[in-house]
Amino acid sequence: MMNVCIKSEILVVMVMILLFLVSCSDSGKLSESEAESSASTQTENLLIETTNEAVKPVEVPISSTFYSKKTMDTIRYNVINLMEFKAAKNTAVKNAEYFMNLSYDELWEMVFGPELDRSWMVHSNGYCPKCKEPVIMYDWIIDPVNRPWKLECPKCHDLFPKNDFGIYYKSGLDHEGRFSYDRADSSLLFNAETGDKNDKFGVDDGNGYVEGQMTFRFVQTYLVYGQWMKTILAGINSLSTAYIYTQDSEYAVRTLILLDRLADFWPEFDFAEQGWLYDAPAYCTGYISYIINSAFECYDLALAYDKTKEVLYTQPVICEFLSSKAKITEIDNQKETPDDVKRNIDERILKDLIQHPEKLDSNPPYTDLALFAARAVLDWEGERESLEKDIESIIEKNTQYDGLNGESGLHGYATMSKGAIANICNLFTLADSDFINKMFDRCPKLYDAYRFHIDLHCVGRYYPIIGDVGYFGENYPSYPASAGKEEILMLYKLYELTG
Numbered sequence: 289m290m291n292v293c294i295k296s297e298i299l300v301v302m303v304m305i306l307l308f309l310v311s312c313s314d315s316g317k318l319s320e321s322e323a324e325s326s327a328s329t330q331t332e333n334l335l336i337e338t339t340n341e342a343v344k345p346v347e348v349p350i351s352s353t354f355y356s357k358k359t360m361d362t363i364r365y366n367v368i369n370l371m372e373f374k375a376a377k378n379t380a381v382k383n384a385e386y387f388m389n390l391s392y393d394e395l396w397e398m399v400f401g402p403e404l405d406r407s408w409m410v411h412s413n414g415y416c417p418k419c420k421e422p423v424i425m426y427d428w429i430i431d432p433v434n435r436p437w438k439l440e441c442p443k444c445h446d447l448f449p450k451n452d453f454g455i456y457y458k459s460g461l462d463h464e465g466r467f468s469y470d471r472a473d474s475s476l477l478f479n480a481e482t483g484d485k486n487d488k489f490g491v492d493d494g495n496g497y498v499e500g501q502m503t504f505r506f507v508q509t510y511l512v513y514g515q516w517m518k519t520i521l522a523g524i525n526s527l528s529t530a531y532i533y534t535q536d537s538e539y540a541v542r543t544l545i546l547l548d549r550l551a552d553f554w555p556e557f558d559f560a561e562q563g564w565l566y567d568a569p570a571y572c573t574g575y576i577s578y579i580i581n582s583a584f585e586c587y588d589l590a591l592a593y594d595k596t597k598e599v600l601y602t603q604p605v606i607c608e609f610l611s612s613k614a615k616i617t618e619i620d621n622q623k624e625t626p627d628d629v630k631r632n633i634d635e636r637i638l639k640d641l642i643q644h645p646e647k648l649d650s651n652p653p654y655t656d657l658a659l660f661a662a663r664a665v666l667d668w669e670g671e672r673e674s675l676e677k678d679i680e681s682i683i684e685k686n687t688q689y690d691g692l693n694g695e696s697g698l699h700g701y702a703t704m705s706k707g708a709i710a711n712i713c714n715l716f717t718l719a720d721s722d723f724i725n726k727m728f729d730r731c732p733k734l735y736d737a738y739r740f741h742i743d744l745h746c747v748g749r750y751y752p753i754i755g756d757v758g759y760f761g762e763n764y765p766s767y768p769a770s771a772g773k774e775e776i777l778m779l780y781k782l783y784e785l786t787g
């Protein structure tokens with residue numbers, strides 16, 4: 289019998305999801321014509337934020353897989369009419385603000401190449417060279433907006449490296465934007481805080497600051513967390529999200545500039561060759577990050593591109609800027625047309641990651657999620673049938689043990705498969721509103737995946753703890769949903785389908 293507490297929780301979330309679906313589902317009350325009409329009545333408001341492209345429509349030869357005109361119109365309507373959407377839009381705009389205030393040159397120059405090594409940590413069992421207190425694993429503070437190219441000790445708040453690595457890095461770039469130690473000005477490698485050219489304390493040229501037996505991989509770690517995750521990837525994610533909420537093409541233009549520049553280098557990134565992990569050369573591959581994170585990052589890149597790619601054909605400024613850069617870098621693809629830029633991103637990011645699944649071999653089935661997303665973004669109509677079969681097979685595989693995939697850690701790792709399945713189902717519902725129904729018909733165990741943790745909850749408080757999760761007697765009053773709200777849609781749809 290369904291636990292009473294969880295049952296009431298589910299009733300509450302069902303009410304929430306009903307409100308959401310009524311407002312924005314394909315099967316909801318807002319028809320396409322109503323959405324268009326509602327959006328058009330708000331033209332004055334929207335024009336404040338959008339360009340004048342509506343005045344002179346441009347024919348776009350491609351379409352987004354997951355963000356159709358109907359979905360975009362519904363989002364416009366919801367942003368105007370629903371408080372939650374207004375708040376989400378404001379958050380998205382705020383998150384993208386930093387990247388909107390940069391020039392196109394500054395955005396383009398953010399992207400680095402594979403020439404410098406990267407590290408997953410400064411030192412797994414290290415300390416601060418200044419205060420000598422332990423600072424291990426992921427404890428160094430990295431804030432690229434306020435302290436570019438610096439890592440802050442969480443104990444004494446001193447900053448490392450002591451040299452100005454940003455200037456040194458720029459001195460080593462050639463016309464392609466590739467760094468070389470031969471080119472870089474080694475006279476810049478001194479402690480900039482003292483200004484003494486012979487002071488080498490805390491100085492890191494990209495290979496780490498060495499003190500006795502210890503190598504502090506400051507720059508290599510900054511490249512992963514500061515320059516990649518919190519700058520390039522954060523820019524791509526926040527700008528593309530802000531575009532969806534505002535539909536102001538400037539956000540999309542900037543997303544595409546970053547994606548295109550990333551595509552120039554993307555196939556060359558290989559964490560096995562360029563990465564350090566636990567103070568030694570990495571024992572696993574990946575792209576800029578190591579394999580586990582790469583899957584999530586590849587998914588983000590595919591979705592950011594899908595959100596914005598139509599703008600390639602409406603905003604000539606993208607090709608004007610990128611072709612001017614291509615002349616300087618002398619890259620083969622001169623980016624003169626939207627098709628050129630599309631080809632660069634399609635082939636060098638999406639097709640490359642599809643051809644190299646070993647670089648994103650993460651917790652199952654998150655690798656599949658990223659691969660499915662990339663395949664659908666490239667060619668939804670052409671791949672639709674095979675994607676449905678492959679997704680069906682992944683759902684079968686990951687629900688075979690009472691709805692779970694056999695991972696231990698009952699309210700931890702064991703919930704990841706149903707979280708990823710929820711991600712897959714939510715995403716593909718945007719392309720096909722009947723998708724969950726279709727998958728439930730083919731894989732009835734989909735129901736078990738979301739029912740399992742309802743039935744196993746004991747007196748509304750406990751789960752039997754097995755594996756790498758929690759502690760004996762832990763109070764766990766909620767339904768574990770690693771995919772958050774996306775699991776609410778699963779619960780609601782399965783309620784609809786099963787009663």
Ligand SMILES: [Zn+2]
Binds near residue numbers: 420421443444445
């Ligand atoms: Zn310190």
